[in-house]
Amino acid sequence: MDTLVQVATTAFWGLLLLSALVFLHEGGHFLAARACGVRVTEYFLGLPCRFNLSHTSKRIGTKFGITPILLGGYAMICGMDPTSSPMAPAVLTFVHRRGTATLGDIAQELDCSEDEALEACLQLMEWGSIAPARDTASEGSNLDDSYPSAFAAVSRDAAGATIFDGRRFDRAHATREGEPWQPPMDENAFFELEKSRTYIGKGFWPRAFMLVAGILVNLITGLLLLMSIYSLVGIEVTVNENIVGSVEAGSAAEAAGLMPGDEIISIDGVKTQTWTDVYNAIQGAAGAGSFEITFIQSDTQHSATVELEAGEMLGIGIPTQVVRLNPVDSARLSISYVVETARSILDLFNPQHTMEMLENTTSIVGISVMSAQAAAQGPTTFLMLAALISFSLGLMNLLPIPPLDGGKLIIEIIQAVTRREVPLNVQSAISYVGIALFLALFVFVLRNDIIRFIL
Numbered sequence: 001m002d003t004l005v006q007v008a009t010t011a012f013w014g015l016l017l018l019s020a021l022v023f024l025h026e027g028g029h030f031l032a033a034r035a036c037g038v039r040v041t042e043y044f045l046g047l048p049c050r051f052n053l054s055h056t057s058k059r060i061g062t063k064f065g066i067t068p069i070l071l072g073g074y075a076m077i078c079g080m081d082p083t084s085s086p087m088a089p090a091v092l093t094f095v096h097r098r099g100t101a102t103l104g105d106i107a108q109e110l111d112c113s114e115d116e117a118l119e120a121c122l123q124l125m126e127w128g129s130i131a132p133a134r135d136t137a138s139e140g141s142n143l144d145d146s147y148p149s150a151f152a153a154v155s156r157d158a159a160g161a162t163i164f165d166g167r168r169f170d171r172a173h174a175t176r177e178g179e180p181w182q183p184p185m186d187e188n189a190f191f192e193l194e195k196s197r198t199y200i201g202k203g204f205w206p207r208a209f210m211l212v213a214g215i216l217v218n219l220i221t222g223l224l225l226l227m228s229i230y231s232l233v234g235i236e237v238t239v240n241e242n243i244v245g246s247v248e249a250g251s252a253a254e255a256a257g258l259m260p261g262d263e264i265i266s267i268d269g270v271k272t273q274t275w276t277d278v279y280n281a282i283q284g285a286a287g288a289g290s291f292e293i294t295f296i297q298s299d300t301q302h303s304a305t306v307e308l309e310a311g312e313m314l315g316i317g318i319p320t321q322v323v324r325l326n327p328v329d330s331a332r333l334s335i336s337y338v339v340e341t342a343r344s345i346l347d348l349f350n351p352q353h354t355m356e357m358l359e360n361t362t363s364i365v366g367i368s369v370m371s372a373q374a375a376a377q378g379p380t381t382f383l384m385l386a387a388l389i390s391f392s393l394g395l396m397n398l399l400p401i402p403p404l405d406g407g408k409l410i411i412e413i414i415q416a417v418t419r420r421e422v423p424l425n426v427q428s429a430i431s432y433v434g435i436a437l438f439l440a441l442f443v444f445v446l447r448n449d450i451i452r453f454i455l
Helices: 002-035 088-098 103-110 114-126 163-168 187-195 204-233 275-286 327-349 354-360 364-377 379-396 405-418 424-454
Strands: 040-045 053-056 063-066 073-077 100-102 130-132 150-153 235-238 263-267 290-297 300-307 320-323
Touching (some): 088 100, 088 103, 088 150, 100 103, 364 379
Antiparallel strands (some): 053 063, 235 320, 263 290
């Protein structure tokens, strides 16, 4: 029973830490998308699941919530899926003019197959341009039952804005979901209007900003956590004074009557004024067998004879004190951690250090163990670990490997330079290679963690 409790506690702290950091990462994407005028339909803590607790914002239409699969988080930014259907402009206009239409209606009206109609509807639904109809049953459809079989026009104002468009949406003069809406423009102009409010409809710089925003949030989160610890809580530093910082239980120092806070004034007749003097005097006297320590305890001078066996330590620790850094010094020290984390990640690409770095890399198992240990030591240690992992999470996402943010950014840069879109099949192939690489890395690191922490 104790083992199960320990495992559950370890898993809890690991999932809590990673989920919170991934949720913040996705929050960066969410905020950047909203700042760029891009629709976001969902922002959740946890992985997508049909069972969830959620609330839909009346101001921007985004559904905020939590799912029971606490393994991160996600933000559904409209237009992130690069797939496109040639039928989408016609389907978009038809559905809005009808208010609600089944796939059969769309296929018949536009002279296409239900599969083609569904492809266009799924693209438009991902854009937040149409919604699945409430009565999704469609008898006679040969499509997978997991997909909606009818779609509805979303609520729109006279200019075509929806609730996902935030402040530009005129709620007081808008239609209701499922009501017909006549576009005041042709179908291509209507389609381009919708596209302009998605990720795919933005230029290079807004796309790049949305991709790196999650990384920036992780770095800022880590910096703020470390700076808060250094400036508000303080850090423990050693002091070069002839004061006993700690005494080990059962040690020769405890037997001699030494206590934390005692001032050691001499060892075997050698005066000591700093911790360096204490250390050197002990090293010199230990080889002689027994020696005398003179110290002040509670304003009274005492002497004690100590005899150390070969290899035995006296058992006293160096004194420490808590120092609170000013904002400039705490920022400088925090940034140095970012630099060191970046160097460690770059070492993965150095053949001389790759295996060494992989051996020292940890998975969810190792993070869970470290999180539980840090939590047991107190909130300061736990938050410091959170900061370091936040740095790692952010910088790892910057690696130029799809489907990481850095990999997507490389594709965007290539498209901006060549002024041509990278073919979808090429993007998919690169993503599959990247996923396979990370799966292999995950298995390797997980195996190392199981051997290190469990076996």
